Amino acid sequence: MSALIDQVRDIAANATAPDWPAWATQLRERGAQAFIRHGLPNARVEAWKYTPLNRRPFGDVVVVAGERATDLPEPVHGLGDVTRLVFIDGVLAGVDGELPKGVNVTALAEAIAADASRNGEAGELAEWLAEPPTEHAGDALSALNAATLGAGAVITVEPGVNAGRIALEWHATATGRGTGDQPLVNSRLCVALGEGVRLSLHECFATDGDSYADHNLITQVRLSKQAQLTHSRLQTMPAEHMLIAANRVDQDAESHYQYDGLDLGAGLARHDLFTCLAGEGARCDLNGAYLPRGEAHVDYHLAVEHRAEHCTSSQFFRGVVDDHAKAVWNGRVHVLPGADNTEALQSNANLLLSRDAEVDTKPELEIEADEVVASHGATVGQLDETAIFYLRSRGLDEALARELLIGAYCQAAVDRAGDEAVRERLTTELARYTGVGE
Amino acid sequence: MLSIKALQASVDGKSILKGLDLEVGAGEVHAIMGPNGSGKSTLGNVLAGREGYEVTGGSVTYQGKDLLELEPEERACEGLFLAFQYPVEIPGVNNTYFLRAALNAQRKHRGEPELDSVAFLKLVREKLKVLDISDDLLHRAVNEGFSGGEKKRNEIFQMAVLEPQLAILDETDSGLDIDALKAVAEGVNRLRSPDRSIVLVTHYQRLLDYIEPDKVHVLAGGRIAASGGPGLAKRLEEEGYQWLEDGGIGSVDGEADKATATA
Numbered sequence A: 001m002s003a004l005i006d007q008v009r010d011i012a013a014n015a016t017a018p019d020w021p022a023w024a025t026q027l028r029e030r031g032a033q034a035f036i037r038h039g040l041p042n043a044r045v046e047a048w049k050y051t052p053l054n055r056r057p058f059g060d061v062v063v064v065a066g067e068r069a070t071d072l073p074e075p076v077h078g079l080g081d082v083t084r085l086v087f088i089d090g091v092l093a094g095v096d097g098e099l100p101k102g103v104n105v106t107a108l109a110e111a112i113a114a115d116a117s118r119n120g121e122a123g124e125l126a127e128w129l130a131e132p133p134t135e136h137a138g139d140a141l142s143a144l145n146a147a148t149l150g151a152g153a154v155i156t157v158e159p160g161v162n163a164g165r166i167a168l169e170w171h172a173t174a175t176g177r178g179t180g181d182q183p184l185v186n187s188r189l190c191v192a193l194g195e196g197v198r199l200s201l202h203e204c205f206a207t208d209g210d211s212y213a214d215h216n217l218i219t220q221v222r223l224s225k226q227a228q229l230t231h232s233r234l235q236t237m238p239a240e241h242m243l244i245a246a247n248r249v250d251q252d253a254e255s256h257y258q259y260d261g262l263d264l265g266a267g268l269a270r271h272d273l274f275t276c277l278a279g280e281g282a283r284c285d286l287n288g289a290y291l292p293r294g295e296a297h298v299d300y301h302l303a304v305e306h307r308a309e310h311c312t313s314s315q316f317f318r319g320v321v322d323d324h325a326k327a328v329w330n331g332r333v334h335v336l337p338g339a340d341n342t343e344a345l346q347s348n349a350n351l352l353l354s355r356d357a358e359v360d361t362k363p364e365l366e367i368e369a370d371e372v373v374a375s376h377g378a379t380v381g382q383l384d385e386t387a388i389f390y391l392r393s394r395g396l397d398e399a400l401a402r403e404l405l406i407g408a409y410c411q412a413a414v415d416r417a418g419d420e421a422v423r424e425r426l427t428t429e430l431a432r433y434t435g436v437g438e
Numbered sequence B: 001m002l003s004i005k006a007l008q009a010s011v012d013g014k015s016i017l018k019g020l021d022l023e024v025g026a027g028e029v030h031a032i033m034g035p036n037g038s039g040k041s042t043l044g045n046v047l048a049g050r051e052g053y054e055v056t057g058g059s060v061t062y063q064g065k066d067l068l069e070l071e072p073e074e075r076a077c078e079g080l081f082l083a084f085q086y087p088v089e090i091p092g093v094n095n096t097y098f099l100r101a102a103l104n105a106q107r108k109h110r111g112e113p114e115l116d117s118v119a120f121l122k123l124v125r126e127k128l129k130v131l132d133i134s135d136d137l138l139h140r141a142v143n144e145g146f147s148g149g150e151k152k153r154n155e156i157f158q159m160a161v162l163e164p165q166l167a168i169l170d171e172t173d174s175g176l177d178i179d180a181l182k183a184v185a186e187g188v189n190r191l192r193s194p195d196r197s198i199v200l201v202t203h204y205q206r207l208l209d210y211i212e213p214d215k216v217h218v219l220a221g222g223r224i225a226a227s228g229g230p231g232l233a234k235r236l237e238e239e240g241y242q243w244l245e246d247g248g249i250g251s252v253d254g255e256a257d258k259a260t261a262t263a
Ligand SMILES: Nc1ncnc2c1ncn2[C@@H]1O[C@H](COP(=O)(O)OP(=O)(O)OP(=O)(O)O)[C@@H](O)[C@H]1O
Pocket: B011, B012, B014, B016, B034, B035, B036, B037, B038, B039, B040, B041, B042, B043, B085
């Protein structure tokens, strides 16, 4: 862990890139200082209490110059003919395909450098990047990400554009998987949708070949009035990978953010989803399914802040936890004073398949407004033995019967996916994972 | 086909079947009647291999094999089918997918090639037509939100597709409207053949108006308390089970069709 701090110290010392504005250098330095001060969060830090970051050390922090690769890796998104944004080691390596008119994608380093041309004055991007990406300001992993600021992209869509579907792929270059500490990739996405924009963004990870890396990602989303973002994340990383992903979404009036997650891999996957419903009539739907096996750990920390009237939020997660795996689900809804006529639904249901598996589920609701309709449910149960017998009595062997029920259990979350093509993809991957595929 | 000898079984330590004997020959249709709680469903569950039903004595031979040795799925693959008294709802599992997986598991077991989805759909369409079942049910999750009658029809539909050697129908006629009852009867009668056997658990003579059984048994007190021909069912319908408990033994409807009460 101290090795990580030393690296961050080095990176901070060399933070001054020639064409960078002063504010960007300061962001890096501030991030580095915060991280050096606290190091990785230990069990005493409430938000990270159950996340075993200490299972193995983080490897070298990857710092890459923002040069574009000439040859892009093969697509892994499985969505057919869609434009894809290819990230290699966290850096935008290229856009494969045509972007709809009004959709702009810029490598983060370029966007930062472009800001310098305005006399080094801190502009909108500076402010945006300085925002805490999680509910907890001063989060160590976010600080680590800030300390290495530079990799990532800014995606903006001009008002009124129906941007369709775009795939976003995370690839890595390090090879020799399993031979040592994994390199650590930090990257950041800034997504801003203008008024009335519609976009489906499908995030996925390259898992073939023997390239490997841990990822510490921050995604910041701003939705203008009536903008709609369907954001899906298919996590199929190999068991030795770590994914730490913090999302922050700021929503203006009548906008709609939907998250559809499916976690089928990674030794450690942690998702922080922080959504601020700041404009009247905004809505967010956070859905996901996770199926950790072996020694895997999946961790969802949701925080939805209702800050305006007539907003709706839902959280719907299904988990199936087997072997020695563990899942943590912490779903928080905070209805602030004045956010009257709020509707907030929370549901987290889990199946525990083994005696050594573990689930921690905690829905939290804090209401400081009037006329609030809220419901929450959290359950942990076992597979329905009657259903297993029914399936077996028709000839399915026990293993298939179980997998069928496991898949069906999680399918309830997958079925909610907002983008039909993504829904199909997630369904296929889920079936493949449970071994039920056609 | 099926030979049950002195079968004893208990659930949760409670003895339910207490020395049950039953012989079902190939091509025969047997009806089992009996008071509520007498063990009819227990018998079906024991034959299908449900967990929690502990066999404490006796034997069951099915097509020359020791049935009790087999896993539930092996029994199904060997041609045993139980239509559940209370079919199970399985949210999220598509009815068609499930049935095709089941049929292919059985075909594989028999060394037959698996059916692809086109061939399977063709088979399904044929069966649906015969049984007058809406194909809307196919696209839904197994029994989820099905009405009571739809669930029973779905059991018969599964039976029609799987074409078992020995079908045990546990009160499949209960709660059915007249049309559904006819459809169920049609399904059973179509399955009837010299090499297949059917056991109907029922409370009502009504079903037997459409499916003429070869033999009728009364299960009471964990045993077959009486056996006879179709006339036995008629008498039970009229008189209930009291006369059996009173020790009433005798011919029910003529020479060839004797009812014998064995206590
Ligand atoms: N899981 C169980 N635990 C305890 N008792 C049970 C269990 N399952 C069945 N029984 C008991 O076993 C007896 C026989 O039940 P069974 O369901 O076989 O009756 P049945 O003849 O099918 O009745 P019905 O005509 O009402 O369907 C009943 O007394 C019932 O309460």
